[in-house]
Each structure stands twice: as structure tokens, then as C-alpha cells.
Amino acid sequence: MISERHAPLGLALVFAFTVFLLALFTVHNNAFREVSAITAKEEFRFLKNDILEHVRNSTLGFQEILVLNLPKRTDRKDAMILAAVHTNIKPKWIDGVDGNDVLDLTLPLRPHQSPPSRASKGSWRAHLNALRSVVENDISSVLILEDDLDWDIHLKDQLFNFSLACRTLIQPLLPGPHDNETQIVPLYIEQTYPPPRTDQHNYGLPLEARYPTIPPHTSPYGDTWDVLWLGHCGMLMPSAFTPGHSSMRIRYTDTTVPARSNLDTNRSGSELIDAYPDHTRVVHHAFIPVCSLAYAVSQRGARRILYELSVRNYTSEYDNMLRELCDGEEMREGKLVCLTAQPAYFSHWRERGWRGKDSDIDVVGDDDEWREEGRSVNIRWSVRRNMGVFHEGEAVAWVDQWPD
Ligand SMILES: *[C@@H]1O[C@H](CO)[C@@H](O)[C@H](O)[C@H]1NC(C)=O
Ligand SMILES: *[C@@H]1O[C@H](CO)[C@@H](O)[C@H](O)[C@H]1NC(C)=O
């Protein structure tokens, strides 16, 4: 029995190795394929009618922005609406769900699986209600936000670079002048960028040196993504040794990123601090993300998530189920294309006042701690922190939460 299994395994290994060698050969052959001959000027010729600028529209280049909010958390809705108008964003609202209103029989549980907690069910249902409306109304892409977030007042400039980086990761490259124009085989950055040697650290490609790509048609961030994980509490960067993940990264200096000594990477590993200079943003494929604070979903992504999490399996907290899909875990059918940035663009806003406010469950106990000043991690020119400054007019200096 066992030896019968070994023979095909051996063959498979030989085959895999041959494919690997062939791939290596192709990569090296293609590495100097005329991609570098295309100038930025050429790229901009293509960009003329590009939807790139849509990143700066009132829905950040998505068709809609949806904020999940329990109607009784009026405090959060008030503050989010102010933050949104100050940064010229127009969100719509989806009611949060109290887990007590979710029938256990609506969850796709395994036999004998015990029903999840009230908080877990409520969050699952609220996110799925948002995704269901995306599927039902054939929305091309949506950005889903929790209602206690903070972001930088430069968000639109930040997302501009993010969209260029995403395109570099997932769009086909522009054909070079010597390519056979009657039959263009799409090539991706991965196939032309020399893979790092095993003794090298994979820092990724600088954004300034990106290869020009074919402009996308459906979204300014590219045509083939499922999830853009813009707000998380932590995330790892896949390396050349991470199975099933592309290890391609795009890096650039973004002055809105706090210096390394001010960065919070508690749930991300320390790679951003150890391996990159101050004020570096790295865009890459998602790997072990934590917290679904803010994430964009394409129509294709919304259908797949709704199917997996409402029809197929309820395994744990919503953010962890989304992670299973991005990481392509075994119990899921296939893997989503999920891109992200480190540090994230959205972060939890910890409100001034009793710490109990951080949760939707109304308990403010005796030993509950009072927070003197609101704060968020990894956001410098915080829209929340600057809320008062907006009312004072433009002459006033913005507050930098994490100055160098
Ligand atoms: C913003 O751009 C996206 C992508 O092109 C588009 O779907 C959306 O309708 C635009 N939003 C507004 C308010 O124009
Ligand atoms: C380009 O590709 C087509 C289709 O494979 C082929 O028929 C043609 O001969 C090629 N032209 C050149 C110049 O290689």
C-alpha cells in the first residue's frame, strides 16, 4: 500500500524538479526581455485614459464604501461621519448585528460543533450582510469598514501608490518592442523578476523601478484581486519559502509611515523594522492576517466569501475565516488573491474615555481604566486626532501622532 503510494510521489518529485529547472531557465531567459526598455513615458501614454485617478474619488476607487455600525453606537457613527467628510469620503451604512438575533441553525456548522459566541455570530452576520448586498446588487467592488477606525488625512495619496504597487503585483506586463505582437503571451512580474537567491533577503522591488503593466479595466487597483486587506492588526510577509504564496513585494518610502522606533508591529513579526529603512511601506500578498478592520472586496471575491462562510463552513471568528480564504487553507475551496500593505492604512481608534467603549458590549466596571487621550497605532496625521484642527481652518499645523 505504502510503496504503491511512493512510486507516484517519486515521479511527481522528478517532474516537479524538472518544471522548476525549466521555470528557472525561462525566468533567466526572460529576465532581460525588453521589459526594462519601456520608459515611464511609454507607461503614461497608456495611462492617459486610465482610471488611476479614481483612487482619489469619494469612494476611494471602489464602487461603494460600507461601514458596519450597531445603530445604538451613535457615538461611533457621529465620529466616523466627521472623519469621512474631513477626508472627502462618502460611505454608506450597514447595520451591525447583535449575535443574540442570529439563529444557530443559520450557521453552516459541522455535526456536534458547538455554536459560537454572541459576539462571533454578530460579527459574522454583519460582514455577510454587507457582502450579500454586494452580490445582490452586482457592485464591482466595495470597501468594508468597521466603525471605530482611524486613518491618515493623506489617505488618498497613500492609496495612489498602493494602487500602482498592486498593479505591479497582479497586472500583466506591457509587451516589449521586440515581442511578437500578433500573439502576446501575458507575462507577470513574477516571471521576469529574478527570484532572490536562497542566501539573500527578499526585500522586493522598489516602486520607482516597477515594470510598466497593462492598465486595468475594472478597478484602479488591478483586475484580478479578490481582497485588499487595508486595515489589519498584524500580518506576515510571505518569503520564497512560504508554500502557496507569491513572495513578490513592492517597497517605497512613504513619509506617512512612522519611523521604525514608533511602529507597532506586535502582531506582525519584526521584519518591517529589522529589514527595511525608516518610513518604508511594503505592499505584498497577504499572509496570516489578523483583524478585518478594513478590507476591499471585488464582486468575484464577495461571491466566493459568501459561499464559503455562509454555505460551506463556519469555523471561527470572521477575520480568521477570511484569513483561511486568503491563505488557501485546506478546508476552503481554493485561495483568494489578497493584497495588503505594511503598515496598514486603517487602524483601531482608541477613544478618549473609559476603555469599555472599545467593545460593543455595554459594561463599564469599577476597574475599567480611563484613557486620557485618544490614540491609534501606525497612523501619523490621524484624522481622529486632528478633528478639532479641521474646524480651525488651514493655517493651523496638523498634529503628528508619531513624530520622528
Ligand atoms: C470611484 O471610482 C470607482 C472605480 O472606477 C467607481 O466604480 C466609482 O463609481 C467611483 N465613485 C464615484 C463616487 O464616482
Ligand atoms: C508570432 O506568433 C504567431 C502565432 O504563434 C506566428 O504565427 C508568427 O509567425 C509569429 N511571428 C513572429 C515574427 O515570430
Ligand SMILES: *[C@@H]1O[C@H](CO)[C@@H](O)[C@H](O)[C@H]1NC(C)=O
Ligand atoms: C509614492 O511613491 C514614490 C516613489 O515612487 C515616493 O517618492 C512618494 O513619497 C510616495 N508617496 C506616498 C504618499 O507614499
Ligand SMILES: *[C@@H]1O[C@H](CO)[C@@H](O)[C@H](O)[C@H]1NC(C)=O
Ligand atoms: C506592543 O508591544 C510593546 C512592547 O512589548 C508594548 O509596549 C505596546 O504597548 C504594545 N502595543 C500594543 C498595541 O499592544
Ligand SMILES: *[C@@H]1O[C@H](CO)[C@@H](O)[C@H](O)[C@H]1NC(C)=O
Ligand atoms: C466544510 O463544508 C464541506 C461541504 O459542506 C464539508 O464537506 C466539509 O467537511 C466541511 N469542513 C469543515 C472543516 O467543516
